[in-house]
Amino acid sequence: MRRILTFPIPFAHDKDGGRYANTWGTLIVKTPDGKWVNWSIARVMRVDGKRMVGLIVPSQHIGQIWTMQIIHIVEEPSPYTSLPGSAGVSCVSGIPIPANADEADYIGTLAGEPVPVVKAISLDLDVPATAEIVIEGHVSIERDCQEGPYGEYGGYLGEGSSAQPTFHVETITHRDDPIWPMSITGRPTDESHTLWAMGPKGGCADLSA
Numbered sequence: 001m002r003r004i005l006t007f008p009i010p011f012a013h014d015k016d017g018g019r020y021a022n023t024w025g026t027l028i029v030k031t032p033d034g035k036w037v038n039w040s041i042a043r044v045m046r047v048d049g050k051r052m053v054g055l056i057v058p059s060q061h062i063g064q065i066w067t068m069q070i071i072h073i074v075e076e077p078s079p080y081t082s083l084p085g086s087a088g089v090s091c092v093s094g095i096p097i098p099a100n101a102d103e104a105d106y107i108g109t110l111a112g113e114p115v116p117v118v119k120a121i122s123l124d125l126d127v128p129a130t131a132e133i134v135i136e137g138h139v140s141i142e143r144d145c146q147e148g149p150y151g152e153y154g155g156y157l158g159e160g161s162s163a164q165p166t167f168h169v170e171t172i173t174h175r176d177d178p179i180w181p182m183s184i185t186g187r188p189t190d191e192s193h194t195l196w197a198m199g200p201k202g203g204c205a206d207l208s209a
């Protein structure tokens with residue numbers, strides 16, 4: 001298996017806390033009862049050859065599902081996959097659709113046909129067949145790793161670093177010569193602004209709930 005340290009992950013802003021492996025990829029997580037699979041974009045920083053650390057905001061769907069894992073299966077960290085690649089998937093992963101709705105269903109409805117998916121290697125999750133790179137693993141049940149700072153979408157450096165859950169890297173699969181897409185957040189306008197604004201209610205539906 002190719003190791004994460006062998007991918008040339010760029011350093012995005014000069015005061016970032018590290019190299020950000022995920023800026024435009026989709027994080028795929030599932031509720032413990034298996035009824036809701038959420039696809040979303042959130043930043044994830046590479047830590048070393050086996051670990052990344054992701055910003056898990058409690059109000060975001062990934063944060064809601066992460067909390068369910070703490071409550072329901074205390075012994076087991078939540079599975080995740082991350083996949084840079086595929087424009088339609090990234091677009092819907094970056095906009096807020098309602099809780100308990102699968103982004104894959106939303107894309108399929110818009111496109112008029114299902115998103116082609118394949119099984120992940122080590123987890124019971126489906127990933128888009130168009131993915132360039134798929135990183136599989138588990139997320140810590142504690143905020144046990146320092147994340148950030150990171151150049152924010154407002155064009156400023158975020159408020160220092162904070163403790164966030166570790167993303168343990170377990171399996172990596174990829175195409176030959178994979179493309180590792182990025183969005184470098186900065187002063188408006190970058191992809192984070194245009195994409196979020198396309199969402200329902202201008203992108204803030206869930207954050208204001």
Ligand SMILES: Cc1cc2nc3c(=O)[nH]c(=O)nc-3n(C[C@H](O)[C@H](O)[C@H](O)COP(=O)(O)O)c2cc1C
Nearest residue numbers: 040041042043057060061094095096097183192195
């Ligand atoms: C390029 C880009 C980067 C983003 N980074 C983050 C992030 O680091 N953390 C976060 O909570 N949301 C981030 N967002 C916003 C979320 O993707 C957006 O709120 C989305 O609705 C979250 O998915 P959810 O509705 O399934 O929770 C980013 C969006 C884009 C387009």
Ligand SMILES: [Mn+2]
Nearest residue numbers: 038039061097
């Ligand atoms: Mn969602």
